[in-house]
Amino acid sequence: MAPPKTKAATAAASSITSAPTTTQTLEPYWEYRFEVPHSSILTIKLVSGTAEKDGTELAPNTPYAFTATKSKINTWHGCTLEITAPSSGTYDAYTSEPNADETPMVSYLNLHFKLESLRAAAQRTAQMGPRVLVVGPPNAGKSSLVRTLTSWATRMGRQPLVVNTDSREGMLTLPGTLSAAVFATLIDATTDWGTLPSSGASAIPVKLPLAYYYGLPQSDDNPKLFKRMLGRLAIAATSRLAEDIDVKSAGMLIDTGGVPAGTRGAAYYDFVAHIVAEFSVNIVVVLGSERVGSEMQKRFSGQITSVGETVTVIGLDKSGGVMDRDEAFMQSIRESAIREYFFGNARMTLSPFTQQVDFAAVSIWRISEASSKTAADGGGITYDEGEVHTDMLEKAEPSMMLQNCVLAVACASVHDVPDNIRDANIMGFVYVADVDEKRRRLRILAPVSARLGDRPLLWGSWPEHMVNLLI
Numbered sequence: 313m314a315p316p317k318t319k320a321a322t323a324a325a326s327s328i329t330s331a332p333t334t335t336q337t338l339e340p341y342w343e344y345r346f347e348v349p350h351s352s353i354l355t356i357k358l359v360s361g362t363a364e365k366d367g368t369e370l371a372p373n374t375p376y377a378f379t380a381t382k383s384k385i386n387t388w389h390g391c392t393l394e395i396t397a398p399s400s401g402t403y404d405a406y407t408s409e410p411n412a413d414e415t416p417m418v419s420y421l422n423l424h425f426k427l428e429s430l431r432a433a434a435q436r437t438a439q440m441g442p443r444v445l446v447v448g449p450p451n452a453g454k455s456s457l458v459r460t461l462t463s464w465a466t467r468m469g470r471q472p473l474v475v476n477t478d479s480r481e482g483m484l485t486l487p488g489t490l491s492a493a494v495f496a497t498l499i500d501a502t503t504d505w506g507t508l509p510s511s512g513a514s515a516i517p518v519k520l521p522l523a524y525y526y527g528l529p530q531s532d533d534n535p536k537l538f539k540r541m542l543g544r545l546a547i548a549a550t551s552r553l554a555e556d557i558d559v560k561s562a563g564m565l566i567d568t569g570g571v572p573a574g575t576r577g578a579a580y581y582d583f584v585a586h587i588v589a590e591f592s593v594n595i596v597v598v599l600g601s602e603r604v605g606s607e608m609q610k611r612f613s614g615q616i617t618s619v620g621e622t623v624t625v626i627g628l629d630k631s632g633g634v635m636d637r638d639e640a641f642m643q644s645i646r647e648s649a650i651r652e653y654f655f656g657n658a659r660m661t662l663s664p665f666t667q668q669v670d671f672a673a674v675s676i677w678r679i680s681e682a683s684s685k686t687a688a689d690g691g692g693i694t695y696d697e698g699e700v701h702t703d704m705l706e707k708a709e710p711s712m713m714l715q716n717c718v719l720a721v722a723c724a725s726v727h728d729v730p731d732n733i734r735d736a737n738i739m740g741f742v743y744v745a746d747v748d749e750k751r752r753r754l755r756i757l758a759p760v761s762a763r764l765g766d767r768p769l770l771w772g773s774w775p776e777h778m779v780n781l782l783i
């Protein structure tokens with residue numbers, strides 16, 4: 313692939329305050345890249361031609377409102393967009409103007425067609441379709457690629473199972489979780505993955521994820537628990553494939569967190585190997601890094617999966633448009649996800665159900681970081697799995713520490729043994745709005761008007777405390 317033209321790389325960026333409606337014409341393969349902060353809403357309308365956002369086609373003459381996002385609209389055949397700037401607040405936008413040889417989108421489309429032919433063959437023989445794992449450095453466009461491949465697959469009438477193994481970001485649920493969902497209908501273009509199931513009715517069918525709560529941001533914060541949760545998710549995903557022939561032939565698309573810098577990389581490769589084995593991955597896509605690509609080749613190329621196929625490793629270029637999202641931006645995204653979970657969004661306001669619960673009536677289980685992570689030879693990190701140093705779950709007494717925390721509600725009973733509570737998927741989340749230590753009571757917010765009953769609550773540190781949810 314030829315390097316991108318300077319024109320594309322240096323396309324002008326604009327920071328506009330309260331600008332009026334403008335039109336933007338895109339030639340084939342061009343992208344309109346934009347960045348909208350939390351406080352602004354940018355509206356984009358397709359007035360002619362065809363355009364996509366992460367594989368989802370934009371409907372003509374329909375306003376799409378974007379907030380708290382960094383993304384792009386691309387076109388294969390050219391289009392005209394009508395852009396309405398925020399009435400208050402700012403946004404940044406520019407056009408990237410590559411030709412067909414210069415955009416990685418063409419290689420992503422080729423990958424899609426390769427997957428399609430594998431799915432068609434799997435359908436004919438009632439076998440499993442491709443299980444694709446996407447890896448690469450942070451901010452390489454991994455989630456965007458998984459989303460795009462998902463949208464393209466659903467547009468062909470496929471029903472892929474999409475798996476998120478990056479607990480820093482939630483897929484159709486809050487961060488802190490590992491989740492899987494079948495995508496059979498289009499993804500709401502104004503969101504990353506679609507409306508959260510708690511947000512009620514939506515014009516686009518809501519996807520229901522199966523989620524496990526890990527409760528920590530990094531996979532190596534508690535490696536034993538992380539692997540355990542991956543294993544649970546893999547069992548659930550594999551049985552979902554087994555019970556539905558359409559999902560089985562469409563296969564899986566698996567997103568991962570980025571390869572961490574420095575010595576934590578070794579542990580990351582260990583987790584990738586675990587995912588490859590547990591989900592019987594047969595295609596590893598490496599995005600935007602020759603170094604990671606060569607590591608993956610070394611480890612997986614030619615390896616035989618549990619169902620007898622050979623693992624293929626494919627390297628793809630990263631898009632020059634992928635944007636860094638700093639910690640402040642990511643935190644604002646997490647906050648809006650929590651807010652949406654309990655209070656809905658601009659299209660649907662929700663009023664969460666509040667309940668007062670005695671300390672004695674709740675069963676809270678704390679997820680902690682592993683206490684020992686030891687540096688190993690060669691600068692890597694190993695975890696001595698033989699030792700009992702990672703209590704995966706510990707019973708916790710309610711205290712002020714719970715104030716403003718989000719807790720996951722386990723799909724288990726307080727009478728279950730701790731192992732079953734740890735292994736359970738989650739039903740949803742509650743928020744601890746208040747802790748009254750004197751009267752030994754908690755004020756708890758839930759998205760639905762249901763009592764907690766005998767459900768155990770899982771208490772992690774991710775997503776982090778959110779102090780201003782009720783303000």
Ligand SMILES: Nc1ncnc2c1ncn2[C@@H]1O[C@H](COP(=O)(O)OP(=O)(O)OP(=O)(O)O)[C@@H](O)[C@H]1O
Pocket residue numbers: 343345346381382383384449450451452453454455456457478568569570631632633634635636637
């Ligand atoms: N071509 C593009 N133009 C503009 N923005 C883009 C483009 N591709 C991706 N982005 C945006 O860049 C950001 C980072 O992309 P993405 O989330 O796909 O990366 P990632 O590799 O999954 O990141 P992480 O390592 O944090 O999981 C996202 O906000 C995404 O929408």
